[in-house]
Amino acid sequence: MNVLPTVKQEEWRWSDLSGVAAALVQAAANDAAPDAAPWRVGDGPLWVFVDGVAVARHALGRDEERGGQPLTDDARGRGVALDLGAEHASAGLIEIVHFATGGVAHLAHRYALGADAQASVVETYVQLGDAPAWANVAVEIDLAQGARLMRHVRRFERAGAATETTRVRVGQGASYAGLTLLAGEASARAQTHASLDAAGAFASVDGVVLAGIAAKHDVVSVVTHAAPDTASRQTWRAVARGLGAASVSAKVAIARDAQRSNAEQSLRGLLMDRTATINAKPELEIFADDVKASHGCAVGELDAAALFYLAQRGVPPVRARALMTQAFLAQALGQAGDAAARAMFESDAFAWLEAGR
């Protein structure tokens, strides 16, 4: 029985789960001892997973590694559980690297930050080989009063499908800053539901969607202002070329008594080829009367006059397009909370642009 959602469900209307079927019948190679170094952003705590199973862990305050062997004795081996109190305020950049080798992998991460705790996380999802894989990630995030989480997610899977469902609960005066990059050749979906549950809560759900070849990436971002005096931002930039399709559906929901909510939403798409597709669906659902909700949505092509201007000064066409596309993406990538992560995201996006396919 097929229990996967279908495009008839509104939140899945642009999702491409066709790669899941091939992954379901694919055995995992899972024989590699992958080197996470090329994917690292910093030198803080690191978890490495292969096909959903932890194979190496540098835990907070202690190191633990077992080469290519799964850490089967760890009940949390199928995901990372961060339970941080204020004493972990300077844990550094926490990194998670997941390698898919084929078949199905389910990961469940849980980040619980106590009062005034701070953390910065980078999750990187990559693929070894070309066997179809489906890495399905579920993330639960709880931020207590005054906690701050900066989360950066990069997805580069090549074959199969990649999905993520994230639920975020933001407490009083707490803040969640999420930045996602979808840049793989396999279709990827990132879904975030953030709920601002108490006064002073803030959430940003930002990202960059780069769809080339035949990838169909889609983003569903829903931010609910459930309490008064809360603020949110959703900044998404999508670029599609070839037969790629990039879809972003972003919703701001403001509850009846969530007065003085302040929501910003900006969705912009850039079509590099006439064969590519961008879907953008901004939604506002406002039940309170004293709120500020700004939103903008536009899809277009690179400005031909500007491209000619750059060319006239001597910039070759491929480089001119890359420069302008980088500028287009800058607003979203500039939201990365961590400078090293921002540099890495910019470098990832640049590599995608330079690949030109």
Add this chain to the structure above:
Amino acid sequence: MLNITDLHAEIDGKSILNGLTLEVNAGEVHAIMGPNGAGKSTLAYVLAGRPGYEVTAGTVTLDGHDLLALAPHERAAAGLFLGFQYPVEIPGVSGVAFMREALNAQRKQRGEAELGAGEFLKRARADAERLGLSMDMMKRPVNVGFSGGEKKRHEMVQMALAQPRLAVLDETDSGLDIDALRVVADGINAMRSPDRAFLMITHYQRLLDYVRPDRVHVLVAGRIERSGGPELAHELEAQGYVRAAA
């Protein structure tokens, strides 16, 4: 240096240039004047290779090289600079970063060593200051938030950095007040040299009071109808294009 022979060009099937012939030698400043719709800006864009401007007949050479066979960025590397009538705003792209990239792309195409960041910034600062632009403005996104006059000064800074063989200046005087006009004219005069040529496209004689041309041409309906010395500009100003070109 620049040889244009029997040039015909059209936009969207509409003929704009109809047999234009012009020779500009190194060290010379030529002014192209003419009424609205005569094809002045079209000539500038055709020389620079703007997409959509189709050459249907004729030849253009720069230093003996077939200019029409080159892509726009290759023409820039060959020494052609176009000062835009309406400089384009490019949000998100820093002016300094863009010009360094452009100059180094040109140098690479010519087989020259790239300019280091320090050397480039030194030159950019000197040229910007001479033309009354601060480095803060140069670092801002290209032309974004600039006034009309600032955009034209920015064009001149770019020209100074590029050190072109041939500068085609399309209505560089439009949108400038008297003081800005003088600054821009000084910038052009400072770059006059025996191995560089200028083609200045203008409606009015005003700019030519500051930058004295060697030759003045009257462009009407896509052809050069009259040519003369600097006195022709005064005649045009006094009589108008219709009578002067007759």
